[in-house]
Amino acid sequence: MTKIAIIGGGASGLACAVELMHTVKNKEDVSVTVLERLTRVGKKILVTGNGRCNLTNMNSASSGYRGDTDFAAVALNRFTPESNIEFFNSMGLYTRTEEEGRVYPLSNQASSVLDALRFECGRLGVQTLCDYRAVHLKTVNTSSAVKIVVNNRDRFDYAVVACGGKAAKVHGTDGDSYDLLKMLGHNIISPAPALVSLNCDDFTKSLKGVRSICGLNLVIDGEKALSNRGEVQFTDYGLSGIPIMQISRFVSVSPSENICIELDVAPDFDEKQIMEYLISRRAVDTGLCENMLGGIINKQLCIALMKECSIAVNGRVNELSDDELQKLAKILKCWRIKVKNSRSFDFAQVTAGGADCSQFDPETMESKLVKNVFCCGEALNVDGDCGGYNLQWAWSSGRSAGRTIGERINNAENK
Ligand SMILES: Cc1cc2nc3c(=O)[nH]c(=O)nc-3n(C[C@H](O)[C@H](O)[C@H](O)COP(=O)(O)OP(=O)(O)OC[C@H]3O[C@@H](n4cnc5c(N)ncnc54)[C@H](O)[C@@H]3O)c2cc1C
Known part of the structure; x- marks a missing residue:
């Protein structure tokens, strides 16, 4: 036998x-x-x-x-x-x-x-x-x-x-x-840990639960390591969702502490198209800035991005300066979020x-x-x-x- x-x-x-x-x-x-x-x-x-x-x-x-x-x-x-x-x-x-x-x-x-x-x-x-x-x-x-x-x-x-x-x-x-x-x-x-969510620094808890289709770049020591696209989920500790999990093993194995994710929260537009959109909104919109981007992205994201650009959310859209519109257009295409590390093995789906x-x-x-x-x-x-x-x-x-x-x-x- x-x-x-x-x-x-x-x-x-x-x-x-x-x-x-x-x-x-x-x-x-x-x-x-x-x-x-x-x-x-x-x-x-x-x-x-x-x-x-x-x-x-x-x-x-x-x-x-x-x-x-x-x-x-x-x-x-x-x-x-x-x-x-x-x-x-x-x-x-x-x-x-x-x-x-x-x-x-x-x-x-x-x-x-x-x-x-x-x-x-x-x-x-x-x-x-x-x-x-x-x-x-x-x-x-x-x-x-x-x-x-x-x-x-x-x-x-x-x-x-x-x-x-x-x-x-x-x-x-x-x-x-x-x-x-x-x-x-x-x-x-x-x-x-691989196929796991990421802990991020200085992250705004107010976005917990928001899901948004984004493009993203993983940047390690200033070099673009990888790109992806898909539904990103914002959580109270950082970022999750399939495109984040796909890139997570590169964060886990990297010895660098200088890692960030560049999020493109409006991946269907280029920066020029966004600028045109912002200018057209400013021309007609006398409402509050917090609602300004509701036509193209999630409102919670809009508020977070306004804050990142130091724009008062209760200010008026028609009073925004060219410089403020430029800042907004840029951050919509490239929002840099510092990554602390990947979450532990307990939360990972696989092992690298x-x-x-x-x-x-x-x-x-x-x-x-x-x-x-x-x-x-x-x-x-x-x-x-x-x-x-x-x-x-x-x-x-x-x-x-x-x-x-x-x-x-x-x-x-x-x-
Ligand atoms: C939440 C989650 C979702 C996933 N979804 C998918 C998916 O949809 N598609 C996909 O392709 N992959 C998915 N994966 C990954 C996939 O499940 C694993 O890669 C795969 O199961 C690995 O197979 P394995 O046989 O090597 O190990 P495992 O399936 O992990 O099996 C190992 C077994 O060994 C046993 N064991 C461990 N130590 C000992 C020991 N000392 N003595 C005796 N027995 C022991 C364990 O109890 C376990 O039953 C997912 C993983 C997780 C955690």
Whole structure:
């Protein structure tokens, strides 16, 4: 009997278990056990995509990833979004593709993705052992072979480290993968929160709850590092929303303390058009300045920007000077907000950094340091954009490890 431990019953671990059992020919000769720290497997899957599970992205190319993208490209090209959708179709789960290539289950329920994996594991005889936290990993030489020992007690022929990264510890992940891999001699690239909101300095609490479509530049040490566009959410601590989360990993990994976001709160106009608009309003509007921009942006934003330009909100629009209009036009296109830092791992969706991919084989996910030990998912130094890229990586890397182990067992039996 060949014994396999999959440490972590999250997205990559469950995909690994299913793929392994789909691959292996003599299923009665293998024992696959998913060791899960929490009371049940796949808790994080249930909260993905706001409970809808954005399970992959049809545009999933390596350009949607950071970290060791060359390493990631191998598994991503082998187990493409189409292949992963077929994988779920084979378990009876069908999907729908929405805007920007985002793929969701037809049921619109993340629970149906988890159920598909759980039921398939059950059908294939995968055992799940919950409330089992792996805290120790080592190898021992026996007379017949090298065994992998979990928690100084349980012996296996293969082990897959699939305990995720450090983000969202409420769902079971606070960096155990790194501790386990370090015990086997692996390097860990400093983990940092990604897909997370940003804490900002001197931020006006009055904007809490405002949402606005904005263009934005991330500026580090005076250099534009990245641009994005989308709905920015203003909160009592700073900025949130998808375009902010997309750029957050660059804030997290930057050593600089000189980081700001340039917000373009009127992205559909250029500065000249805004100036023309302001001049035309001044010509006819005898009302209060606080209402002046209500035709193009949120009123709370208008008030905040007037204050930034030192314009009295209870002044009259028709009394504004050319200089004041210029200042307003400029800040509408480029409102500099100082960034303090990114929020902590507790608020992050994923982890940037993690196990050093150069110590793993990209074709198989096997450790180059310890034979028969594999790693997959967020534990590795790969993180993706918002939009299904991270689960795509979890399925692809998990399936890659599972397929390899299954093929190896088949080959050993043929010898
Ligand atoms: C709120 C939220 C929303 C998200 N939405 C999306 C989305 O819509 N689309 C998308 O692509 N990505 C999304 N993500 C990211 C995605 O969920 C993760 O990248 C993905 O689940 C990682 O898969 P994984 O298998 O590597 O780790 P995880 O899914 O985190 O699973 C790791 C498992 O290991 C277990 N574990 C940890 N330590 C141990 C241990 N010592 N012993 C045993 N078990 C252990 C954990 O309890 C957990 O069950 C979201 C993340 C969050 C937090």
